[in-house]
Amino acid sequence: MDTRNDEWIRTGIALVDHQHEEYFRRLDILLAILGNSELNAHELRKSFDYFRSFAVVHFDTEELLMKISVYPQTEEHMKMHEFFGETIERLVQEMNTGGDIHYVAGELKVFVSGWLQDHIETHDMKLTSFLKDKISAGIANP
Ligand SMILES: [Fe+2]
Ligand SMILES: [Fe+2]
Helix, strand or coil: CCHHHCHHHCCCCHHHHHHHHHHHHHHHHHHHHHHCCCCCHHHHHHHHHHHHHHHHHHHHHHHHHHHHHCCCCHHHHHHHHHHHHHHHHHHHHHHHCCCCHHHHHHHHHHHHHHHHHHHHHHHHHHHHHHHHHHHHCCCCCC
């Protein structure tokens, strides 16, 4: 399924949507890397670098929005973000300590393929509809 063309995945908060779109674009690149007959370790590392930076930049963006809007489910949402970051770090660690690169790449693929879609549906939508309600009430303007 091409999630980027599915309207339901759009939160309506432009910055958040752009960052999610970039994630899906990078996911496509990862899938292309894994579709090659030989796994390119350098390209795989670049994928890891991106998902690590996503865990900082994108989550910081959302967490700032939670903070300025005094979002009541901040703690629960942040726990999901932490889980993502910890999983990526665990896989990086596995790769750096001589783990099987094909296994690590497969784990990364399964994890990042499912995570964002689930996360948008369950947590980002709740956050962004809360933000949009605040924006229409004139309380916040991210
Ligand atoms: Fe989130
Ligand atoms: Fe998000």
